[in-house]
Amino acid sequence: MKMTSLSTDQAPPIGVPLRFFAVAPIFIVLAALLLAVGGGNPFADMHSPALLAATHCITLGFMAMVMLGAIQQLLPVVIGSPMPASRLVAWFTFLPLMAGTLLLSGGFMLGKPELLNLAWPLLGLAFLVFIGASLLSLARATAQNATKTAILFSVLSLIMAATLGMLLARGYATGAPLPYAKLATAHISMALGGWVLLLAIGVSYQVIPMFQLTPNYPRWLTASLVPALFTVLLLNLALLLPESVPGWAKYAAEILFWLLAGCFAAVTLRLQNQRRRRVPDVSLSFFQLGMASLLFAALLSLAAMLWPAAHNYLRALSILVFLLGFGLSIVQGMLYKVIPFLVWFHLFRGGVKAVKVGVPNMKEIIPEPWMWRHLWLHGATLLAVLLASWWDAAAWVAIPGLLLQGALLSYGVFTGISVYRRTLKRIEQAEA
Amino acid sequence: MTTIAEFMTAKHGACDDEFAVAEENALDGNWGKTETAFNAFHNGMAQHFKIEEDVLFPALASAGGPSGPVQVMLMEHTQIRGLLDEMAAAVTEKNEQEYSGLSETLLIVMQQHNHKEENILYPIMDQILSKEREALFVRMQAI
Numbered sequence: 001m002k003m004t005s006l007s008t009d010q011a012p013p014i015g016v017p018l019r020f021f022a023v024a025p026i027f028i029v030l031a032a033l034l035l036a037v038g039g040g041n042p043f044a045d046m047h048s049p050a051l052l053a054a055t056h057c058i059t060l061g062f063m064a065m066v067m068l069g070a071i072q073q074l075l076p077v078v079i080g081s082p083m084p085a086s087r088l089v090a091w092f093t094f095l096p097l098m099a100g101t102l103l104l105s106g107g108f109m110l111g112k113p114e115l116l117n118l119a120w121p122l123l124g125l126a127f128l129v130f131i132g133a134s135l136l137s138l139a140r141a142t143a144q145n146a147t148k149t150a151i152l153f154s155v156l157s158l159i160m161a162a163t164l165g166m167l168l169a170r171g172y173a174t175g176a177p178l179p180y181a182k183l184a185t186a187h188i189s190m191a192l193g194g195w196v197l198l199l200a201i202g203v204s205y206q207v208i209p210m211f212q213l214t215p216n217y218p219r220w221l222t223a224s225l226v227p228a229l230f231t232v233l234l235l236n237l238a239l240l241l242p243e244s245v246p247g248w249a250k251y252a253a254e255i256l257f258w259l260l261a262g263c264f265a266a267v268t269l270r271l272q273n274q275r276r277r278r279v280p281d282v283s284l285s286f287f288q289l290g291m292a293s294l295l296f297a298a299l300l301s302l303a304a305m306l307w308p309a310a311h312n313y314l315r316a317l318s319i320l321v322f323l324l325g326f327g328l329s330i331v332q333g334m335l336y337k338v339i340p341f342l343v344w345f346h347l348f349r350g351g352v353k354a355v356k357v358g359v360p361n362m363k364e365i366i367p368e369p370w371m372w373r374h375l376w377l378h379g380a381t382l383l384a385v386l387l388a389s390w391w392d393a394a395a396w397v398a399i400p401g402l403l404l405q406g407a408l409l410s411y412g413v414f415t416g417i418s419v420y421r422r423t424l425k426r427i428e429q430a431e432a
Numbered sequence: 433m434t435t436i437a438e439f440m441t442a443k444h445g446a447c448d449d450e451f452a453v454a455e456e457n458a459l460d461g462n463w464g465k466t467e468t469a470f471n472a473f474h475n476g477m478a479q480h481f482k483i484e485e486d487v488l489f490p491a492l493a494s495a496g497g498p499s500g501p502v503q504v505m506l507m508e509h510t511q512i513r514g515l516l517d518e519m520a521a522a523v524t525e526k527n528e529q530e531y532s533g534l535s536e537t538l539l540i541v542m543q544q545h546n547h548k549e550e551n552i553l554y555p556i557m558d559q560i561l562s563k564e565r566e567a568l569f570v571r572m573q574a575i
Contacts, residue, residue: 077544080552143551210543213448276452277539279459279532341540348511355514362540363533 012072012086014346014420019094020069021335022413027061027101028406032399034109041395043388046316053108058323059191060101060123066331067199068093068130070338071151075134078206079148081141089133097126104169113173120169127162131155146222150202153230157194160237161187182240188319193257194233196327198226201264203334204287208268211337212284213277221267225260232257251305258298265294282371286333289379293325317389325382332378332409339416340365347420350427357426365419366412374408377401436488436565437554439572440480444546447476451539458531463523466531470523474516479575481509487571488557497560501553508545515541 031054035042038050045051072090076082083089100122107115134155141148164187171178209216236253239245268291272284297318304314340362347359381401387394450473457466489502515538522531561568 145551206547210547211540213452276449278452278456337540341537344537345541361530361533362537363529 011076011345012082012090014342016086016090017069017073017338017342018413018417019090020065021339022417023094023098024062024065024069025406025409025413027057027065028409029403030061030105030406031055031057032403032406034105035395035399035402038109041388041392043320043385043395043398044390044392046312049108049111053105055323056101056108057105058328060097060104063196063327063331065094065097065101066335067196068097068126070334071130071134071199073338073342074203075137075141075151079138079141079143079145079151081137081143083133083137085133089129092129093126095126096122096129100126107169107173113175116169116173120166120173123169124162124166127158131159131162145205146217146226147202147205150198150205150226153226154195154198154202157190157198157230157233161191161195164190186237186240189233189236192319192322192327193261194230197261197264198229200290200326200330201226201229204264204268207334208271208287212272212275212281212287214271214275217267217271221263225264229257229260232260254305255302258301262295262298265291265298269295282368282375283333283337285375286329286336286378289375289382290326290329290333293321293329293382297322297326313389317386320385320389321382324385329378332374332405335409336366336371336412339413343416343420347423347427350424353430354423354427357423357430360419360423365416367415370408370412374405374412377405377408381405433565434569435554435558436561436568437550437558439569440483440488440554441546441550443476443480443483444550447473447480447542450476451535451542455532455535458523458528458535461526461528463526467523470519474520477512477516481513483572483575485509486575487568488561491561491564491568492557495560495564497556501548501556505545505549505553508541511541512538512545 034050034054034057038048038054040048042048042050042054069090072083072086100119103115103119104123106112107119134151138148138152138155164183167178168180168183168187170176171180171183205217205222208214232253236250236257239250239253269288272288272291275284300314300318300321304311304318307314343365344359344362348354350357350359378401381398384394384398384401388398450469454466454469454473457463457469484505489506492502493499515534519531519534519538522534558565
């Protein structure tokens with residue numbers, strides 16, 4: 001048996017994850033600015049350039065940025081196998097992801113094909129490096145657990161989501177005749193339903209029972225949910241291929257997906273309800289909001305199938321709720337737990353001197369009241385986004401809400417980093 | 433028959449329960465109940481560490497088991513003991529804010545530590561120490 005996961009040196013240097021976490025919130029601010037300058041109500045038209053550009057700022061610039069950084073930190077702990085060449089992989093994912101996202105959003109916003117043509121190879125490079133390194137790390141891992149399976153299927157979904165995304169961006173740039181609507185459906189379903197959801201499930205299996213002191217996820221769920229979801233996603237993709245498919249088959253495959261996703265959300269909320277740790281915990285509340293949003297997104301999509309007249313509208317809302325309500329909530333909630341812990345953990349490695357100087361505890365790293373304000377702001381923004389699709393005035397609550405969220409999160413991350421730097425300096429001075 | 437992993441994992445669970453009760457009471461400013469629960473938790477942890485440090489780790493070492501993981505576990509025990517001492521001081525001072533921050537920190541450190549023991553170290557012990565398990569249980573229960 002391999003015992004690598006017990007070595008503390010497996011964790012990458014703190015700079016690896018922090019650089020991803022520091023830049024990510026700036027993309028939320030950027031998304032809000034793009035929506036603000038886009039003119040009109042960007043939520044009223046789901047195909048508006050501003051909404052497309054802003055969405056990619058959030059999915060790539062914020063969510064993927066955090067997820068890529070976090071996985072590099074997570075793999076050694078959860079599956080006992082670090083990423084190969086962690087510093088190199090970090091730079092070759094971080095820089096092209098950042099540049100690629102800026103160029104892609106710029107390309108969408110300004111309608112400039114040359115920007116899109118620069119963007120897709122850079123994004124391809126970032127994902128290729130990340131996918132290669134994580135598959136290698138997964139292959140080397142001897143641990144066998146449900147989280148490992150979930151990360152594997154999530155990365156496989158990312159391969160498809162990224163390939164389809166590059167194809168679409170190149171298509172838009174060159175004007176190539178492609179089945180855009182079908183490709184976009186497949187891209188969204190593999191990116192959100194595959195990469196984001198499966199990763200969230202895998203991480204939840206570990207994090208929720210451990211840190212929220214809930215019972216473990218039931219075995220029937222951890223053994224079958226992720227493979228079932230991945231199969232259903234592939235089925236949904238396969239049904240896009242033929243020219244015409246009976247309506248009931250498409251509906252059945254989509255209903256199955258939402259039932260499985262809804263089942264995960266419902267079980268998670270139930271476990272959280274049974275938690276032994278009853279004290280207020282902002283990360284837990286972000287997670288609960290995320291799970292409730294996932295259930296709501298499932299209901300909206302199911303309603304869209306039952307109500308053809310409002311089909312497109314309800315589906316678009318479902319995607320927004322999934323992205324902002326589920327994805328954004330859990331990623332932000334996780335950051336508020338991970339950053340204080342990383343700072344504490346890396347400072348504590350200063351040993352005896354660190355203890356003498358005094359390492360701040362986790363609640364002295366990012367001020368807690370600000371995290372709670374962020375949670376309320378996030379809830380209000382979400383509500384405004386829901387209303388904004390038919391009530392223009394709400395867009396002017398949603399956009400500043402998003403902007404403030406990015407600013408609050410940036411403040412939190414930079415406060416964490418400055419506490420780290422200050423304390424480290426004191427530890428070093430004590431050594432001198 | 434109970435395995436080392438099952439026996440020790442159950443002890444982790446019992447400590448978690450006391451931890452949660454102490455934290456909840458501290459945040460409610462209920463210091464009498466906090467002190468009772470915290471002392472139970474603190475003693476439980478001390479007993480658990482003693483079982484590992486006096487019985488299991490030496491047994492693993494003399495059976496030729498890996499020493500690296502044990503070193504890491506010992507280092508984390510020191511970290512956890514430090515946090516527990518600070519928490520004890522916060523209980524004496526009835527300092528709610530300090531207790532809550534330390535408690536949050538301890539939870540993460542302790543849960544990561546338990547996770548590694550439960551998933552890696554205890555299964556290794558069950559493998560390597562299978563023959564002397566009964567004798568070890570007698571010694572573990574005496575602590």
